Amino acid sequence: MQPFGHTVTDTxxxxxxxxxxGWEARYKELIKLAKQLPPLADADKTEANAIHGCESQAWLLSKQDEEGCWQLHCDSDARIVKGLMAVVLAALNNKTAPEIQAFDIEAYFSELQLFNHLSPxxxxxxxxxxxxxxxxxxP
Structure with a gap:
């Protein structure tokens, strides 16, 4: 279950x-990434898959494969959130549980210069x- 159809890495x-x-160029990249991320099936947009703490509607599916890596798929009804999810998936998809737990998402988003342009x-x-x-x- 590769949400992009292929692996997009954090690199x-x-x-x-x-x-x-600049922010406008980054924003355009987020929108492009959102368009590449396929939507979840309506049947998967359930309360059990809902992500709470997001103002927009958001869902997560996660499944561990035979090698112990996690296959993740997120969706949202907000385009910018979906683009941000694509950035997160590039960093965390197809990783083991310890790799996911150890990943410093704050440093990643600071490096990408995204946090300073997002509303609280x-x-x-x-x-x-x-x-x-x-x-x-x-794990």
Missing amino acids: EIRALFSAAR SRGNGLRAVVSAIKQSCQ
Whole structure:
């Protein structure tokens, strides 16, 4: 279950965002990433899959594969949130539980220069997404 149809890594995201000059360019990249992330099936948009702490509606599916890596798929009804989710998935998808637990998402988003442009509620929502992923992928 690769949400992009292929693996997009945090290294590729870092390169994409370091090449983007200014917030407007980063925002456009988030929108492009949101469009690449396929929607969840309506049947998966359930309370059991809901991510709480996000102002918009958001959902997470997580499944561990035979190698012990987690396959993650997120969706949201808000385009910018979906783009932020794509950035999170690039960093955390197809990783083991210890790798997911150890990943410093705050440093990642600081490096991408995203947190300083997000409203406090959107930043908290993003942290809720990461928290939901870490909770669902316990070792």
